[in-house]
Amino acid sequence: MTAWIGNFAAAALFLGLLGMGSERLVFWPFPSLDKIEVPASEAALSLVSLSLGTRRIGADLLFIRMLQYYGTPEFLEEKEEGGRAGEHEHHDADFGGGVYAELYPRAQRILSMDPSFRYAVLYAATALAFNLGRPEEATALLRSALDKDPRYWRYHYHLAAIAYQESREFGKLAGILAKIVDEERETPSMLKNMLAALYVKLGRLEEARRVYEMIRDSSQDPDYVRLAEKKLLLLEQAVPSQPR
Amino acid sequence: MIIWTIAKNSWVDQLRNRFYYLIILFGGVLLYVSLLVGVLAVEQELRVLLDLGLALIELLTLIAAIFVTTTSILREMERKTIYLILTRPVSRLQYLLGRFFGLLISVACAMALMGLVHLSVLLAKGWKFDLFYPLVLFYSLLKVWLICSLSMLLALYASSTLTAMSITLILWLLGHFGHEIAFLVKKSAGIKAALLQTVSYIMPNMTLFNLREVWQHPDFVFSWSVFGASVAYALLYSSACLFLSQRLFNSKEL
Numbered sequence: 222m223t224a225w226i227g228n229f230a231a232a233a234l235f236l237g238l239l240g241m242g243s244e245r246l247v248f249w250p251f252p253s254l255d256k257i258e259v260p261a262s263e264a265a266l267s268l269v270s271l272s273l274g275t276r277r278i279g280a281d282l283l284f285i286r287m288l289q290y291y292g293t294p295e296f297l298e299e300k301e302e303g304g305r306a307g308e309h310e311h312h313d314a315d316f317g318g319g320v321y322a323e324l325y326p327r328a329q330r331i332l333s334m335d336p337s338f339r340y341a342v343l344y345a346a347t348a349l350a351f352n353l354g355r356p357e358e359a360t361a362l363l364r365s366a367l368d369k370d371p372r373y374w375r376y377h378y379h380l381a382a383i384a385y386q387e388s389r390e391f392g393k394l395a396g397i398l399a400k401i402v403d404e405e406r407e408t409p410s411m412l413k414n415m416l417a418a419l420y421v422k423l424g425r426l427e428e429a430r431r432v433y434e435m436i437r438d439s440s441q442d443p444d445y446v447r448l449a450e451k452k453l454l455l456l457e458q459a460v461p462s463q464p465r
Numbered sequence: 466m467i468i469w470t471i472a473k474n475s476w477v478d479q480l481r482n483r484f485y486y487l488i489i490l491f492g493g494v495l496l497y498v499s500l501l502v503g504v505l506a507v508e509q510e511l512r513v514l515l516d517l518g519l520a521l522i523e524l525l526t527l528i529a530a531i532f533v534t535t536t537s538i539l540r541e542m543e544r545k546t547i548y549l550i551l552t553r554p555v556s557r558l559q560y561l562l563g564r565f566f567g568l569l570i571s572v573a574c575a576m577a578l579m580g581l582v583h584l585s586v587l588l589a590k591g592w593k594f595d596l597f598y599p600l601v602l603f604y605s606l607l608k609v610w611l612i613c614s615l616s617m618l619l620a621l622y623a624s625s626t627l628t629a630m631s632i633t634l635i636l637w638l639l640g641h642f643g644h645e646i647a648f649l650v651k652k653s654a655g656i657k658a659a660l661l662q663t664v665s666y667i668m669p670n671m672t673l674f675n676l677r678e679v680w681q682h683p684d685f686v687f688s689w690s691v692f693g694a695s696v697a698y699a700l701l702y703s704s705a706c707l708f709l710s711q712r713l714f715n716s717k718e719l
Contacts, residue, residue: 240666253648274641277516
């Protein structure tokens with residue numbers, strides 16, 4: 222028995238020293254517990270994610286829930302009760318309008334679970350600034366993201382874009398959005414669609430056509446692909462494209 | 466040589482185990498489910514597929530490993546089939562190591578199989594192969610390796626499958642809470658803080674092997690020295706557990 226206790230104590234000491242040394246090796250870019258704010262409804266999900274060491278999955282699931290929230294027409298139930306059952310607000314050219322008061326806190330929660338989830342930040346910031354008319358929330362979200370990921374240049378450009386939108390300098394806004402937008406998967410199709418619509422507004426139809434083509438060819442969002450096809454058809458009718 | 470023979474037999478034994486196939490089948494089903502969940506993430510489908518797939522592979526392998534480790538030796542002891550081996554010129558240490566390595570081989574095979582399925586799904590979806598992918602799986606294997614040695618120790622100590630399984634799972638969870646425990650230590654004071662700190666050091670540090678959570682982070686830099694230290698940590702930790710297991714096993718009256 223004494224020998225067994227001695228063995229156990231020696232092993233515990235050894236493991237303790239090992240653990241002490243191992244702590245310095247860990248790269249852990251996630252915020253501590255006190256920085257994570259979740260409502261009661263999402264507490265279980267967050268706890269499971271943290272316990273299993275799967276924060277990224279936690280952020281993924283929160284992101285999917287945010288997409289579902291923002292993709293569901295607001296006040297639909299009230300409308301159906303008012304005798305307009307079956308008449309849905311379809312996602313169309315300028316879809317995404319409404320209030321969606323929960324969008325900002327939801328995006329912040331994703332950021333607290335995974336500070337490197339850039340797409341989610343850009344998606345929510347675009348929706349808040351350009352679709353929902355809440356640039357102050359978009360700015361706050363981008364600033365929180367920049368605190369955690371200061372070298373990501375798209376956040377800086379996005380902040381500039383919001384400033385141009387506020388000062389109604391649409392030419393400059395198009396210029397800065399063009400820098401953010403490319404075929405990378407990190408850029409939400411929503412943002413590309415915004416830029417194309419802006420080009421149309423500014424009468425720069427050829428550039429609009431190019432962006433819509435990019436959405437059609439590279440977007441994974443079928444709604445935006447359909448929308449781009451529709452817009453390209455309209456542009457073709459307005460200004461037939463030159464043979465290349 | 467004797468260790469290798471026992472390991473090979475142990476591996477073949479696992480291959481005959483229906484539970485092993487069930488886990489792999491379940492892995493396939495879950496990977497299919499992750500495909501459906503991925504669709505919900507629209508433009509982030511690949512990210513979700515990657516995250517869910519890697520985590521599921523790790524968790525399923527973990528469940529299989531804990532189940533097999535805690536049951537195999539105890540079952541042989543209960544059924545007395547262990548005599549067939551130990552009455553030959555095989556030491557208890559050789560038996561233990563053979564069982565352990567056999568288990569590791571079967572875990573690595575299951576992980577590789579599920580990884581291949583997952584990888585083919587990812588590539589079919591347009592993912593560009595990254596050399597970190599096999600490394601992430603290797604780190605998950607290190608985690609399972611470490612937890613296997615721990616569950617073997619607990620199974621021999623507790624002599625009860627259920628108790629050993631439960632404690633191993635709790636240790637697995639605590640191992641992922643390293644930073645959260647460090648946070649609690651900062652918030653505590655006196656003996657409570659010292660106790661928490663000591664326990665956190667003795668717990669297996671699972672965050673060290675949590676490469677799947679950080680490899681895509683923009684600030685992550687791979688370092689061979691950290692890699693070597695992580696492998697050494699897993700080796701030393703499991704060696705300590707195996708040492709204690711051997712001491713326990715030696716003191717048991719079969």
